Structure formats: C-alpha cells, structure tokens
Amino acid sequence: MKQIKNFVDNIHNEAYKDHYMSPILEAGSYVLSGGRKEVSLNGNWNFSVDMYDNCLRAKWFLEEKTNSEGRRVPLDYGFDDWEEIPVPAVWNLVKPEYFYYEGPAVYSRRFFLKENPGGRVFLQFGAVSYEARIFLNGVFLGLHKGGSTPFGVEVTKELKEENRLIVIADNTRRQDQIPSENTDWFLYGGIYRSVSLLFVPDIYIKDMNVHLNDRENKEIKVSVSLGGCERFLEGEAVFSIPELQLETVISIGTEGEGQAVFKADGLSLWNPEDPKLYEVFVKLRIRGQVLDEVRDRIGFRTVETKGRKILLNGKPVFLRGACLHEETEEHGKAVTKEDIRQAFKKAKEMNCNFLRLAHYPHTEWASQLADEEGILLWEEIPVYWWIDFANPHTLKDAKNQLMELIKRDFNRASVVIWSVGNENPDTDERYHFMRELAETAKAYDPSRLVSAACLVDVVNLKISDRLEGHLDVIGFNEYYGWYDPDYEKLNVILEGSNPDKPVVISEFGADGYLPDGKAGSNVRGSEEEQKEIYEKQVAIFRKTDYIQGTSPWILFDYRTPKRLGAYQKGYNIKGLVTADRKREKPAFSVMKDFYEEVIKDEQADGSPV
Structure with missing residues (x-):
C-alpha cells in the first residue's frame, strides 16, 4: 500500500x-x-x-x-x-x-x-x-x-x-x-x-466455591482453584469452619485445582427465618508452609424443584416477592449499603421473603446483605427484549457476564435463581442463544435454579415458550388490566396452561400516580386504578396452584427515558412505593395482605414461612 x-x-x-x-x-x-x-x-x-x-x-x-x-x-x-x-x-x-x-x-x-x-x-x-x-x-x-x-x-x-x-x-x-x-x-x-x-502472593487462591452438596447427610462441597502457576506439583488447601470445629484437607492437582466433599456435623441450615452464616477459611499450604489465606461468610442451604413446587431445604416455599431496580434518586445506580438495607426493610414490611433483582447484576453488597437479612434473590443478566441473537460475539458477551455473576455470587446462600433473560421473542435464534446460557449456568452451578422471564403466547393464550424445557422455574411476565385491559385472557391463560414445573409471576402491575384533585379508579393510571388491578390480579393468583411466587413490577418508581407522559415525567411509575421511597401507594397494602394470607396458609399446612 x-x-x-x-x-x-x-x-x-x-x-x-x-x-x-x-x-x-x-x-x-x-x-x-x-x-x-x-x-x-x-x-x-x-x-x-x-x-x-x-x-x-x-x-x-x-x-x-x-x-x-x-x-x-x-x-x-x-x-x-x-x-x-x-x-x-x-x-x-x-x-x-x-x-x-x-x-x-x-x-x-x-x-x-x-x-x-x-x-x-x-x-x-x-x-x-x-x-x-x-x-x-x-x-x-x-x-x-x-x-x-x-x-x-x-x-x-x-x-x-x-x-x-x-x-x-x-x-x-x-x-x-x-x-x-x-x-x-x-x-x-x-x-x-x-x-x-x-x-x-506469587501463587495464590484465585477462587473458592462452597455449597451444601447433600442436605440429608450435611455434606459440603468445596472447590479451590489457584492462580500464578502453570503447573502445580505439590500442595494442599486446608478448609475450615472454626464454629463447627471442622477442618479438612483438599489435595491440589497438577492443574492448580482441587475439590472435596465432607460431612459437617452440627451444621445449621440457612433460611429466611434464620439466616445462619458461618465464617469459613481456606489456607494454601505448600511443603508445610502457608502461602495464602482467604475467608468468607457463607450460609448453607439447598434449593430444588419437585413437580410444581419450589423446595428450600427440602420444604415447599412460596416466593413472596417484588422486582427491584438498582437505583435511588440521590445516587442513581451507585447505591450504598444503606440504600440496599432501606429497600430490604421496605420489602419485609410488605411481607416479602424474595426479590427479583432486575434486569442486570446488582452490586455484590445486595447478595451479601441478603445473606444477612434472609432474603431470597433472583439474579439476572441483561439479555433484555431484542438483542443480536444471531451474533456469536453477542453470545460470548452474554455468557461472560453470566459467568462473572455466577463466580462473584456462587457462595451467597440468598441467591436461589439465575435468570438468563427477560421478555425476548421466541425466535429460533433467541431459542438457541438462551438455551446455551441456561446450559452454561447449570453446568457451572448445578446447586441453583435457572429461569427466564418469558412473555405469554398471545396467539394461543397459553404459558408456552420453547425455552421452558431448559428452565427449572418458568418466569411469566403479564400486564392484564393494564397494557391489555381484558382480565378474562389471564383466566384463560392460567386455566388452559398445564406446566410441569413451578411458575413465578415475574412481572405484573400498572402505573400509579396521584392525580391533582381527582380520585377513583376511572382515572387511567391513578393509584386507585393500580390498586384495583392488583386486587383482581391477586384474586386470580389465589386460584392457580402451580404459581409458586409473585414479584410485582416494581417496588419503587425509577427513572427511564422511555416514560415521558404527563404524569410519568421520565419515571416508570409502576412502583408500589414512590421514587423517594417515602410513600407507599395503596397497592402496597394489597400485596402486603396477600402475602400475609400466604404466610397463614403455610403455617396452617405446617410448612415453613
């Protein structure tokens, strides 16, 4: 040239x-x-x-x-x-x-x-x-x-x-x-x-994954990987939980990795009512010399599905939840620990035991504090609406974000669901894209459930998505009463669907603003109409046994450039609480009462709350 x-x-x-x-x-x-x-x-x-x-x-x-x-x-x-x-x-x-x-x-x-x-x-x-x-x-x-x-x-x-x-x-x-x-x-x-x-150190502990492998036998599985070495010929990792007077030695192989499964007598299981955490340590020892040490606070629990039930520590649990964006008016996305505690407190006031962290990985503080507070979490990556599903570079990006999230929060007991996407069209390209994500999550972390927030089949009015076969829990987003005012369609969908696994209503709701000098459900988008929509939604949920959780959209109003109506003014106003987090809308009480009924039903059945 x-x-x-x-x-x-x-x-x-x-x-x-x-x-x-x-x-x-x-x-x-x-x-x-x-x-x-x-x-x-x-x-x-x-x-x-x-x-x-x-x-x-x-x-x-x-x-x-x-x-x-x-x-x-x-x-x-x-x-x-x-x-x-x-x-x-x-x-x-x-x-x-x-x-x-x-x-x-x-x-x-x-x-x-x-x-x-x-x-x-x-x-x-x-x-x-x-x-x-x-x-x-x-x-x-x-x-x-x-x-x-x-x-x-x-x-x-x-x-x-x-x-x-x-x-x-x-x-x-x-x-x-x-x-x-x-x-x-x-x-x-x-x-x-x-x-x-x-x-x-020059040779160091790069990663440590710990989880409860067998609930009945109180068996813990620990995996350790090292960095700083191409080949590793002699050494061991010493894993300990001092509170249980437990210590075990993990042999490190030539590739710098090792794992072990062992019993932990006296182990108390983590659950929302008693979020027990243990200090755990791993020391890297080579030829008798300790080169590196890491620690973490970890809770031990199992989560699985059986038929249409979600089981936490082997017992059915209903996910009483809400969706949450990572945002406050003062800090935007750079939320503080106090912001997170405030959100958790408000969720608990609504009788929640669960939060869907939408639509991207929130700060690691969220899962750490959820471990302490006893709140179950759905965490997801932003495979959101329409993306370039046919592009292999986009898939690589999505898989990497999923792996970064899983690696970061693997040891968090509060995280029970990995979600691989939200409201995507059921095309061939999307199916292959998200199937690979679901398989990636299951391969790296079989200790948790995999889900996605799916759209309804509006042609056949059924819960139907090809991705369901690769999910443990079906997430179902629907806005009947709002975007589609016809509640009867929701009845048709729920009565005509026959899923073989649990369903979580991962989104539902409506705008809720306080009109100046006006009141009543006849005002489109008012808080009164929002309350009415919630009441009708909840009445339908009560009749559907395969619904094992709900997370209304959304706990707090939040900023979005898409919402430019006269009352939205740059906010999504579907929150159950205002953006300043100070005032509860009437629909908040509807969900609070519904979740209180769920708690009473579980107590009557002898199940854990």
Whole structure:
C-alpha cells in the first residue's frame, strides 16, 4: 500500500479502536478478595466527557509532551486540571449537563505506592458502565465489556512508586451489546462501584466455591482453584469452619485445582427465618508452609424443584416477592449499603421473603446483605427484549457476564435463581442463544435454579415458550388490566396452561400516580386504578396452584427515558412505593395482605414461612 505523505493518525485513522480491542478482561480476571490486603482507590478522580473519543484517537494516555524532534507540543487535555468527581458514582448526577450524556468519558487518578510487599498486585473494579478500557502509566491493560459485573487485571509489572491510572468509560448503546440499544431503564454512566488494588502472593487462591452438596447427610462441597502457576506439583488447601470445629484437607492437582466433599456435623441450615452464616477459611499450604489465606461468610442451604413446587431445604416455599431496580434518586445506580438495607426493610414490611433483582447484576453488597437479612434473590443478566441473537460475539458477551455473576455470587446462600433473560421473542435464534446460557449456568452451578422471564403466547393464550424445557422455574411476565385491559385472557391463560414445573409471576402491575384533585379508579393510571388491578390480579393468583411466587413490577418508581407522559415525567411509575421511597401507594397494602394470607396458609399446612 502506498504511503500517504500527509496522513495524520489522530484525525484520519477511523480504525483507531482496533489497537484497544484486546486483551479482553473476562470472567477469569477477577480474584477472590476476602481477607486479603486491599488498598482502596475510591475518592475523587479527575474527569472529563470525551464525546469524540480523543483520548484513544490522539493517545492522550501516553502523556507525550514533546515530538520526535524533542520539541514541546500543545496539549488538548489536562488530566490534573480537570474537574474532580467521586468514585464510585454515576456521572449523570454530578452536573445537570451530564444527566443524559452517553458516550466516552475519561477518568484519571494519580496514586502512590511506596512499598510493594512482594507477590502480585491486581487492579479490581466492581463495575464500570459499559465498556471500560484501562491504562496504567501509559500501558493499555485491557478492555472489559458489561456494565454490571466485576473484573480485574494484574498490574504487578506496570506499578511504580508514582502512578497514573486512566479509565475510559463508554456507556454508548450498541446493537451487539448486552443490553442492546433499547431498554426501559436509565443507562447511567461511570465508575459506579469500588476500585481497589489487591495484594496476593506469587501463587495464590484465585477462587473458592462452597455449597451444601447433600442436605440429608450435611455434606459440603468445596472447590479451590489457584492462580500464578502453570503447573502445580505439590500442595494442599486446608478448609475450615472454626464454629463447627471442622477442618479438612483438599489435595491440589497438577492443574492448580482441587475439590472435596465432607460431612459437617452440627451444621445449621440457612433460611429466611434464620439466616445462619458461618465464617469459613481456606489456607494454601505448600511443603508445610502457608502461602495464602482467604475467608468468607457463607450460609448453607439447598434449593430444588419437585413437580410444581419450589423446595428450600427440602420444604415447599412460596416466593413472596417484588422486582427491584438498582437505583435511588440521590445516587442513581451507585447505591450504598444503606440504600440496599432501606429497600430490604421496605420489602419485609410488605411481607416479602424474595426479590427479583432486575434486569442486570446488582452490586455484590445486595447478595451479601441478603445473606444477612434472609432474603431470597433472583439474579439476572441483561439479555433484555431484542438483542443480536444471531451474533456469536453477542453470545460470548452474554455468557461472560453470566459467568462473572455466577463466580462473584456462587457462595451467597440468598441467591436461589439465575435468570438468563427477560421478555425476548421466541425466535429460533433467541431459542438457541438462551438455551446455551441456561446450559452454561447449570453446568457451572448445578446447586441453583435457572429461569427466564418469558412473555405469554398471545396467539394461543397459553404459558408456552420453547425455552421452558431448559428452565427449572418458568418466569411469566403479564400486564392484564393494564397494557391489555381484558382480565378474562389471564383466566384463560392460567386455566388452559398445564406446566410441569413451578411458575413465578415475574412481572405484573400498572402505573400509579396521584392525580391533582381527582380520585377513583376511572382515572387511567391513578393509584386507585393500580390498586384495583392488583386486587383482581391477586384474586386470580389465589386460584392457580402451580404459581409458586409473585414479584410485582416494581417496588419503587425509577427513572427511564422511555416514560415521558404527563404524569410519568421520565419515571416508570409502576412502583408500589414512590421514587423517594417515602410513600407507599395503596397497592402496597394489597400485596402486603396477600402475602400475609400466604404466610397463614403455610403455617396452617405446617410448612415453613
């Protein structure tokens, strides 16, 4: 190819991103952090939106202040002079002009590391929306895709005493991404979960999966995998639960992995009424020397289905739930632990024992606090509405997000259902796409149930989806009384369907606003009409024995650019509680009373609440 003599790379090269498409930071990049030395990089970072992507185009991350002739050149950036914004946070709520911004933005932060204690150092992110390109001291470390799952990258060789960390966060919506271009929630941008440096030995415990393998015999299964070694010839992992005076040795094979199954006498099972957690430890021992140790707080329980029942610890359980988005008016998607506790408290006031975390992985704090509070969780990935089901790169992205979620929350007793999608059309491409996701979840984690929130067959008026054969629980989204006012269709669907497995009504509901000076169910979208719709829905649910859970849409009103009606004003107002979380709508009491009846029925049957 003939050389172009006046070619200027940073203005003429439209293939500029090709250099920053790999390495991809995937599910194997994250390292278990429990009990290890960790240095937080949270705090104020320098920030600028970069709508033309000039940090990549012009290689600002190199901080080249002179040209090849040694002469000073003008700079179009000033990392240390930019405004400061907090991390973790969403940029949308920092300044009004950033509220609707979608696209690339540049985060920069200096940090000092006077002493490296030896071993390896990993840079770990809780989540960055959506694509994140990471640079340390001018070196491109990798690209992560997926705005709601954790990732990490080793930085041992790149670290200096004084360091410059740059993150290009890009929340641009794209057809081939997960989620795709069209969603019914607000797509916040930024580094909105924690960032830290994690210090580990040269050979370290990378992952530890623990679960109750056999309820009757109180058998626990533990799997351990190591990092930092291509081949591992001699060593063992020592697993212990001090409260039970239990200790067992796990042999590590030549590939750096090992597992064991053993009895845990005296083990108390985790359940919503008694969410018992145990401190567990794993030590890596080589030739008698302890090289590494990790810890976690874990509850032990089983979840399975039998016919049309969901069994928790072998006993039927009805999932008394609600759907929940990861959002508050003050913090957006960067929710705090107090925000989560507040949501859990409100759910419990409604007699919930279950929450569907929609429509993407929520922060790891959610499952950790649910473990403590005794709340069962449905967690899902954002295979939402229509995506590029025929694209193998999109499937790879979805599988990676699923694996990152499963790896992160494998040890959480509260998580009982993995969901592989929501409201997708039953096409051939979608069927093969989501079947592979369901099979992936089952292969890696057979200890939990797999579901998806499916749409009704509106032609035949039946619960019918080809994906059902690959699910343990059928999720059923329906809005009769609202989008379709004809309740009789719901009766026809429920009476005419004959599923061989449990069904959870994963969404139902209606808008609910308080009209100025008006009242009554004749006002379309009013809180009174919302209440009436809930009353009719609940009456139908009571007659259907295969319904084993309900999660109305949604616990709190939340932001979405799709809802621009006179009373919506940029919010989905189907919440049972207002967006400020202060006022319960009348439909809240309908669900509270319904769940109280379920509790009384379970108590009368002698089943656990």
